[in-house]
Amino acid sequence: MAAERPLLEVENLRTYFDTPRGILKAVDGVSFTLDKGETIGIVGESGSGKSVLVRSIMNILTSNAIIPDGSEVFFDGKDTRNLSRSEAKHFWGTQMAMIFQDPMTSLNPVKKVGIQITESIRYHLGASKQEAMERALELMVQVGIPEPRKRLKEYPHQLSGGMRQRVTIAIALACNPKLLIADEPTTALDVTVQKQILDLLASLQEELGMAMILITHDLGVVAGRARRIGVMYAGKMVETADTTTLFHHMNHPYTEALFKSIPRVEHQSHTRLDAISGRPPDMVLDLVGCRFAPRCRYAQEQCITDEPDLFDTGQTGHRQACFYPVGSPENAEALAANQATGITAAGLDLTAAAVS
Amino acid sequence: MAGTGKVHMRGTEALVSVEDLVMEFPAGRRAVVHAVSGISFDILEGETLGLVGESGCGKSTTGRAMMQLPSPTAGSVRFDGVEMTELSKEDLRRTRTRMQMIFQDPISSLNPRRKVKDIVAEGLSIWHNDAGDTAVQKVNEVLDAVGLDPEVVSDRRPHQFSGGQCQRICIARALVLDPKVIICDEPVSALDVSVQAQILNLLEEMKERYGLTLVFIAHDLAVVKNVSDRVVVMYLGKVCEVAGPDTLYAHPAHPYTDVLLASIPEPDPDHPVSDRQITGELPSPINPPSGCRFRTRCEKVQDLCSEEEPELREIAPDHFVACHFPNEVPVSVNGN
Numbered sequence: 001m002a003a004e005r006p007l008l009e010v011e012n013l014r015t016y017f018d019t020p021r022g023i024l025k026a027v028d029g030v031s032f033t034l035d036k037g038e039t040i041g042i043v044g045e046s047g048s049g050k051s052v053l054v055r056s057i058m059n060i061l062t063s064n065a066i067i068p069d070g071s072e073v074f075f076d077g078k079d080t081r082n083l084s085r086s087e088a089k090h091f092w093g094t095q096m097a098m099i100f101q102d103p104m105t106s107l108n109p110v111k112k113v114g115i116q117i118t119e120s121i122r123y124h125l126g127a128s129k130q131e132a133m134e135r136a137l138e139l140m141v142q143v144g145i146p147e148p149r150k151r152l153k154e155y156p157h158q159l160s161g162g163m164r165q166r167v168t169i170a171i172a173l174a175c176n177p178k179l180l181i182a183d184e185p186t187t188a189l190d191v192t193v194q195k196q197i198l199d200l201l202a203s204l205q206e207e208l209g210m211a212m213i214l215i216t217h218d219l220g221v222v223a224g225r226a227r228r229i230g231v232m233y234a235g236k237m238v239e240t241a242d243t244t245t246l247f248h249h250m251n252h253p254y255t256e257a258l259f260k261s262i263p264r265v266e267h268q269s270h271t272r273l274d275a276i277s278g279r280p281p282d283m284v285l286d287l288v289g290c291r292f293a294p295r296c297r298y299a300q301e302q303c304i305t306d307e308p309d310l311f312d313t314g315q316t317g318h319r320q321a322c323f324y325p326v327g328s329p330e331n332a333e334a335l336a337a338n339q340a341t342g343i344t345a346a347g348l349d350l351t352a353a354a355v356s
Numbered sequence: 357m358a359g360t361g362k363v364h365m366r367g368t369e370a371l372v373s374v375e376d377l378v379m380e381f382p383a384g385r386r387a388v389v390h391a392v393s394g395i396s397f398d399i400l401e402g403e404t405l406g407l408v409g410e411s412g413c414g415k416s417t418t419g420r421a422m423m424q425l426p427s428p429t430a431g432s433v434r435f436d437g438v439e440m441t442e443l444s445k446e447d448l449r450r451t452r453t454r455m456q457m458i459f460q461d462p463i464s465s466l467n468p469r470r471k472v473k474d475i476v477a478e479g480l481s482i483w484h485n486d487a488g489d490t491a492v493q494k495v496n497e498v499l500d501a502v503g504l505d506p507e508v509v510s511d512r513r514p515h516q517f518s519g520g521q522c523q524r525i526c527i528a529r530a531l532v533l534d535p536k537v538i539i540c541d542e543p544v545s546a547l548d549v550s551v552q553a554q555i556l557n558l559l560e561e562m563k564e565r566y567g568l569t570l571v572f573i574a575h576d577l578a579v580v581k582n583v584s585d586r587v588v589v590m591y592l593g594k595v596c597e598v599a600g601p602d603t604l605y606a607h608p609a610h611p612y613t614d615v616l617l618a619s620i621p622e623p624d625p626d627h628p629v630s631d632r633q634i635t636g637e638l639p640s641p642i643n644p645p646s647g648c649r650f651r652t653r654c655e656k657v658q659d660l661c662s663e664e665e666p667e668l669r670e671i672a673p674d675h676f677v678a679c680h681f682p683n684e685v686p687v688s689v690n691g692n
């Protein structure tokens with residue numbers, strides 16, 4: 001039996017924006033696939049291109065976006081760029097749906113919750129008002145909203161942040177999409193509610209067999225939730241692996257740095273955090289060499305002149321883009337050399353405290 | 357008294373003591389929001405006190421009430437021997453320079469039209485009539501201290517900066533007045549983990565360098581633990597538990613602390629996601645549950661919990677809990 005084609009295939013996707021300052025390369029050659037029912041976590045700092053990546057997949061970019069030739073997105077075997085307008089309209093909602101960091105961006109503040117859920121059901125499924133209302137109630141129960149009948153008649157501002165996010169999940173699920181894209185769904189919520197929402201997404205996913213792209217800036221959020229993880233930096237995927245491999249054999253210095261910056265509750269209080277110094281590069285510039293080099297403890301001459309490509313590490317499904325992968329002898333040598341001079345080839349001062 | 361007890365107070369040696377703090381807001385038709393209902397805590401000089409709890413439990417209200425923004429409905433806030441709630445307007449304005457606050461949303465708490473140097477100098481010109489060279493020097497010093505190059509940033513405006521950099525500007529603005537106490541209200545909640553680590557480290561450095569006393573408010577116990585010397589766990593306007601951060605982690609006594617700990621996402625795929633999840637929603641502070649306010653969501657609830665409010669009591673040295681049926685903790689733990 002031939003292997004089933006993945007649900008989603010993203011091939012060398014590039015998304016540029018025409019801005020007053022020049023061409024901003026928000027996503028610059030990202031490839032990955034996602035199987036039916038599978039979850040991939042996409043992790044990276046603010047501005048690394050996570051949202052633009054999924055907006056490109058959803059085909060909901062602003063008009064200043066440029067997608068250079070050669071970028072491909074196949075969903076269920078279909079090239080999403082070739083969809084007709086009417087096909088595209090029904091595509092969101094029925095095939096793919098998205099939830100956002102701030103639930104208010106997808107909710108209308110002046111419409112009752114019930115109307116907002118039923119609207120999308122009626123639009124996509126052509127259901128009657130009555131049928132749509134019943135389905136809405138069912139969804140409210142499914143996403144764990146107490147007193148669903150009462151809540152349907154309320155406005156978004158009458159709900160807590162967690163409840164609002166549940167409502168957007170209900171709307172996203174209304175038409176049984178095959179793929180749910182969750183763009184930092186819990187970043188604006190506190191940890192207890194974050195836990196509730198992540199648990200909810202996991203159980204819904206199991207129940208409905210959806211695939212999911214879970215975006216976050218916190219490796220902790222995806223560790224227990226995603227089967228695979230892709231780490232993005234400055235518009236590029238710098239490491240991908242299944243979750244266990246990624247955590248046990250972190251290869252890319254950026255992945256390692258993200259991991260180390262998390263405060264761990266099991267560490268003694270006042271443990272100094274290994275913050276990543278500096279900030280991601282300005283993506284309007286023509287970037288040469290490794291994009292992480294200015295912030296990387298291991299950077300060598302080669303990192304400044306050559307751009308590392310994503311390549312297989314030899315472990316199944318584990319790919320990474322670094323010349324001096326963490327854990328390798330070359331990496332240890334690079335660090336020793338930099339520590340000896342106190343400065344990396346890219347000018348990062350290793351003697352100063354790791355913060356400022 | 358409706359308070360949750362004061363056995364954890366350390367008496368006169370504290371720099372700040374908050375006692376029986378109550379904050380209520382009218383909510384129309386004779387309804388009242390019971391935002392904070394009789395909480396007490398104190399802070400020693402040079403200490404960082406963490407305030408942790410979920411959204412709506414009254415953390416910000418407590419922080420603002422300490423600053424008298426607005427003054428509490430009832431209760432006392434003593435700061436360096438002065439009763440803040442009884443100060444005249446003018447004295448209060450002076451005292452407030454020594455107690456500063458920074459907020460969760462760094463970008464929106466900066467005036468977008470002003471230059472960074474003017475934002476940071478704002479307090480100076482108001483408080484010390486301190487224009488000219490000394491002011492410029494002071495502004496440059498604090499900008500430098502928070503890791504911003506004064507030459508590069510002074511003439512720029514906030515929108516040119518990232519969230520993390522804006523938070524540095526806010527910290528500089530607070531530092532410029534040489535405060536004794538800084539109340540940090542969720543200073544890292546809106547930031548990426550990588551930037552969060554930079555700001556947490558920076559706060560620790562500033563505390564050291566300027567001899568600060570900090571109140572650190574957050575909803576994530578892992579974050580609070582990293583910077584705090586003592587932690588107060590709050591729920592729906594009440595105090596649940598008070599202890600050193602390491603004790604709190606090793607031996608949580610209150611069922612709500614258990615939940616907070618179980619909610620922290622572990623960056624470790626071998627660590628199974630806890631099946632403990634807080635059930636339901638925070639009850640309305642307009643009509644809080646009788647007895648123990650956590651009882652509607654507590655796994656260990658008994659009849660007594662709705663009848664009688666648990667008072668804070670010491671269950672181990674320097675470890676206090678307000679629960680009728682707390683978790684067992686070893687009594688002989690050696691500090692934290």
Ligand SMILES: Nc1ncnc2c1ncn2[C@@H]1O[C@H](COP(=O)(O)OP(=O)(O)OP(=O)(O)O)[C@@H](O)[C@H]1O
Nearest residue numbers: 381389391410411412413414415416417418575641
């Ligand atoms: N000015 C006000 N008028 C009416 N109610 C208020 C006012 N300020 C706060 N509250 C209410 O008091 C309670 C505590 O609010 P507070 O902002 O202190 O919570 P918090 O713990 O800081 O939460 P968050 O994590 O959301 O910042 C909430 O129920 C809030 O709605």
Ligand SMILES: Nc1ncnc2c1ncn2[C@@H]1O[C@H](COP(=O)(O)OP(=O)(O)O)[C@@H](O)[C@H]1O
Nearest residue numbers: 017024026045046047048049050051052053062
């Ligand atoms: N519509 C747009 N026009 C111009 N630039 C954009 C647009 N949307 C995003 N960008 C830029 O693309 C980069 C990546 O952004 P984004 O995908 O939102 O990052 P993330 O979601 O990882 O935080 C950023 O530099 C951002 O400013």
Ligand code: SF4
Nearest residue numbers: 290293296303322323
């Ligand atoms: S070692 Fe070089 S290639 Fe690898 S992340 Fe650092 S700068 Fe990039």
Ligand code: SF4
Nearest residue numbers: 648651654661679680
């Ligand atoms: S007093 Fe009762 S309801 Fe409250 S936390 Fe303790 S066991 Fe739970």
Ligand SMILES: [Mg+2]
Nearest residue numbers: 050051183184
């Ligand atoms: Mg984003």
Ligand SMILES: [Mg+2]
Nearest residue numbers: 415416417541
């Ligand atoms: Mg608050």
